[in-house]
Amino acid sequence: MNGARNANAGIGRAASQIHRVLTEAWRLQPLYVSLYAILLSFVVGGVLISIIGVNPFTAYWALLRGMVGGGDEIAGSVARSVPFIGSALALAFAFRAGLFNIGAEGQLLAGGITAAYVGALSWMSDLPGIVAIPLILIAGTMGGAIWGGIPGVLRTKTGAHEVISTIMLNSLVLFGVRWMVNSRDPVVLRDTESTVPRTDSISDTAVLPELVDSQPVLHVGLFALVGICFVVAFVLKRTTFGFEVGTVGLNPHASHYAGINVNRVIVASMAASGAFAGLAAASEISGTNGFFQPGTFFLMGFDGIAIALLARTNPVAIIAAALLWGSMLSGAPLMQQEADVSIDVVRIIQAMVLLFVAADAIVRYLFRVRELDQSPFKATSIEGAV
Amino acid sequence: MAQASGGAARPVLEVEGITKAFPGVVANDDVSLTLSQGEIHCLLGENGAGKSTLVNMVFGLYRPDRGTIKVRGEEVHFEDSGDAIARGIGMVHQHFQLIPVFTVAENIILGNEVTKGAFLDLDSARRQIDSLADRYGLAVDPDATVGDLSVGEQQRVELVKALFRDADILILDEPTAVLTPGEVDDFFGVVESLTGQGKSIIFITHKLREVLAVADRITVLRAGQVVGTATAEGATQQSLANLMVGRDVVFRVDKAEADPGAPVLRTQDLRVADDRGVETVTGFDVEVRAGEIFGIAGVEGNGQRELVEAICGMRPTAGGRVEMLGQETTDWSPRKINELGVAHVPENRSKHGVVAQYTIADNLVLNRYHHRKFSQRGVRNTGAINAEAQELVEQFDVRTPGVDAVIDTLSGGNQQKVIVARELTGDLKALVVAQPTRGLDVGSIEFIHRKIIELRDRGVAVLLVSAELDEILSLSDRIGVLYRGRLAGTVNAADATREELGLLMATGSSEGQR
Known part of the structure; x- marks a missing residue:
């Protein structure tokens, strides 16, 4: 009993010591909770692994090598992470406008199917790559923007809450594309020569150039998505539109009073959010897959929610969070191979990261972090402003 | 500090040398106060003078850094408001703590439920509420839904709620701010019937007329310190106002004849x-x-x-x-x-007037951030925004450490000055x-x-x-x-x-x- 209390105090002291060192080393204030949440999740995950009867250090060593053990591993990890950047931005941008866009899953599908359709159009092969590639990316972006914009319009015209409507639209597009890709009679978008349900392959001219021939392939889409993060950071911080988005997100009533067109900002933010997901999907279709399969983006939108919250919706931090997320998934197979620990353990650790970020009181208590920033979950929900 | 003039009534509450500091500000500095039984003690002071901090410590919501609080001669250390309630202290907050969709009776027993086995005993609660209401002249209908009641009625519910928990020291935080003139008169009647039956009241306000109408004794706070204690007989509006502000206050607004x-x-x-x-x-x-x-x-x-x-x-x-x-x-x-x-100073400061999380500078350009002066080709000109803010802050005497301070850290009066500065500037x-x-x-x-x-x-x-x-x-x-x-x-x-x-x-x- 006494020993347990001492150990507890010891852990507390060590934890607050870690916090002190980090405070001095980095100026990352709002992100402390996220860093500690990751740390804590790995600790709890380690306990879990040792319960299975595996040395957690062996398992984590294998995981680490799977993530960053060599050039190919690193490239594969980065490649796996790229689309997560887009799906996380889809949540983060809308969040700044006070909207909870959980429809990235559907917006990815809408963007992906549009990109695949446009990429496979017969005249695409006559175009040079410098035209065809932007075209396929724009097509996917537009597809996502429209699918994201619909809940925005519904919100402003009917007051339907975006959480409900994005969930509905997720199902709608999921079953819609499944039918389009599966159906043989009539043939909609199915490649009839293929034994598995998929669309026709896109034209060679529309394929994004490859950077590293890793597994999966690392392609130029990386620059597009990383670039977008910096653009979004600039827009939010320095532009008048970003000011409007932030103002609507924090206080829609004051925005209305100050003459901001709240409805326009809501629709524009939702459409922009969808566009980021759409771009991510298009870059995957163009650079990685070459065609559309309904399962390609499975769970990618929901992982985006976790990544965005881990990054506290900071667009630049999203890059780091997405890299962590993607490389964990990319490294997990080696852990399974060498330490015989299921890939699902990585999924469990990721779920715990999200849990600790959400229930940040636990982390704050353990690491003695004062409440400085606003937890995304504690933000007051907005009512209809008009 | 002056003691109660009579000195016969024994103090039910003694606050001695209380100090409470928050980061960057000493909210209460060596504050002392006594409350006698059956007394109405007014706590007067400008916004940010430390009135609320003081009563929040008495009600157990904050803990003092130094000093002691005694209830009926016994020193107390409250961990939370539950401890204060157990000692017979009740508080009616400026913003009511009622659940609009519950009935009056449900609200009153909330947290203190009268039960019969596993069920609420609303009947006996109703009887107790009625008897309290009769005794103190607090007419409330136990079965009415709180959301349907007027502000004055909701306040009575808050009072009954405190009395239901056997409070005999009542803290009323700006109780008249939300009432109409007629309701204010009724409210004073209730307050007197309460003290007539032995309850003691701390009454926070900054309306001088009311202080003189209702107080037995008055303590004036300024910048966290007690600057004076007076009896109602000896005080005038002018003397209290001067004490509160620390200089002579002009009541009449000087203005020339209008020339429409x-x-x-x-x-x-x-x-x-x-x-x-x-x-x-x-x-x-x-x-x-x-x-x-x-x-x-x-x-x-x-x-x-x-x-x-x-x-x-x-x-x-x-x-x-x-x-x-x-x-x-x-x-x-x-x-x-x-x-x-056409400029508009809105009624609801926090809902419409400001974005609480924004800096003073951003709030000062809330409705003209898009003007060419502050934004070129869609990019905000932070330099121009800050320069404008600096000028307005000086011109309108906003008390703030800087224009990049978050507006929520300012007092209500200074926030209102920011709104007024924004709206009253420009070609109106x-x-x-x-x-x-x-x-x-x-x-x-x-x-x-x-x-x-x-x-x-x-x-x-x-x-x-x-x-x-x-x-x-x-x-x-x-x-x-x-x-x-x-x-x-x-x-x-x-x-x-x-x-x-x-x-x-x-x-x-x-x-x-x-």
Whole structure:
């Protein structure tokens, strides 16, 4: 009993010591909770692994090598992470406008199917790559923007809450594309020569150039998505539109009073959010897959929610969070191979990261972090402003 | 510090040498206070003087850094408000802590449920509530839903709730701020019946008239320190105000005769519905001319909010028309009306007036961030924004460490000064102000009044809506009384009396009720 209390105090002291060192080393204030949440999740995950009867250090060593053990591993990890950047931005941008866009899953599908359709159009092969590639990316972006914009319009015209409507639209597009890709009679978008349900392959001219021939392939889409993060950071911080988005997100009533067109900002933010997901999907279709399969983006939108919250919706931090997320998934197979620990353990650790970020009181208590920033979950929900 | 003059009654509460610091500010510095049984002790002070901090420590919500609190001679250390309640201390907050969808009885027993086995015993709760209500003259219907009650009735529910928990020391935090003049009189009656039966009351306010009407003793706080203790007999409004502010306060607003010009703002048969769709403005006609202040008096809830919002474009009209500067502006967007030169100081500071998480600088450009001066090709010019903010902060005497401070860290009075600074700057033709000094201290009120008059003297048409009759009387050139959504009468401010306006406000007619 006494020993347990001492150990507890010891852990507390060590934890607050870690916090002190980090405070001095980095100026990352709002992100402390996220860093500690990751740390804590790995600790709890380690306990879990040792319960299975595996040395957690062996398992984590294998995981680490799977993530960053060599050039190919690193490239594969980065490649796996790229689309997560887009799906996380889809949540983060809308969040700044006070909207909870959980429809990235559907917006990815809408963007992906549009990109695949446009990429496979017969005249695409006559175009040079410098035209065809932007075209396929724009097509996917537009597809996502429209699918994201619909809940925005519904919100402003009917007051339907975006959480409900994005969930509905997720199902709608999921079953819609499944039918389009599966159906043989009539043939909609199915490649009839293929034994598995998929669309026709896109034209060679529309394929994004490859950077590293890793597994999966690392392609130029990386620059597009990383670039977008910096653009979004600039827009939010320095532009008048970003000011409007932030103002609507924090206080829609004051925005209305100050003459901001709240409805326009809501629709524009939702459409922009969808566009980021759409771009991510298009870059995957163009650079990685070459065609559309309904399962390609499975769970990618929901992982985006976790990544965005881990990054506290900071667009630049999203890059780091997405890299962590993607490389964990990319490294997990080696852990399974060498330490015989299921890939699902990585999924469990990721779920715990999200849990600790959400229930940040636990982390704050353990690491003695004062409440400085606003937890995304504690933000007051907005009512209809008009 | 002066002790109670009688000295016979034994103190039920003694606060001795309390100090409480928050990061960057000492909210209470060596504050002492005694409360005798059956006494009404007023705690007076400007916003940010430390009144709320002090009572929050007495009620166990904060813990003092130094000093002691004694209840009936016994030293206490409260961990939370539950401990304070157990010692017989009750508090009625300025913002009521009631659940609107519950009934009165349910709200009162909440947290202190009377049960019979696993079930609520609402019947016996009802009986207890009725007997409390009888004893203290607090008429409440235990079965009414709280959301349907008027503000005055909700306050009575809060009082019964405290009494239900056997409180005999009651802390009332600005209880009259939300009441109409008639309700205030009823409330004073209740307070006296409470003290008559041995309850002791700490009454927080900054309305001097009320202090003199109700207090036995008065403690004045300024910047966290006790600057004086007085008995009600020896004090005057002037002496208390000077103590509170720390300098001589001018009560009368000095202003020259108005020199009205052409009509600037006009409404014809304006009709507006509230959020529930009920028409609360029911045919309102007014004409405000350049260089005059038209004051709208009236009991709150007679359509003031809807009227102001419709004129400023924030709420759709249901009929009639609004004209400004010779153009019809009915149902224009807030931005279009604003660009015409019409400024609006909104009634609800935190909901409409500011974005709490933004800096002072961003709040100062909240409605003109897009002007060429502050934004070029869609990119914000932070330098220009900060320079403008710096200038306005100085010009309007906003007390802040800097323009990049988050506005939520300022006191209410300083936040209001930021709003006033934003709205009163620029090329104005008309100004619509709603409750411009609600909840502010004497110093800030004086300042804001002076600014409004300056604007009038520059030829701006001002429409002033206020629940404070004194404010209407001292600022306006003409006064209209809003009664059930229309003007019940218009009088020249020079000829108006409180009695006449009071009658108009209460009955809608200067002949009184027929």
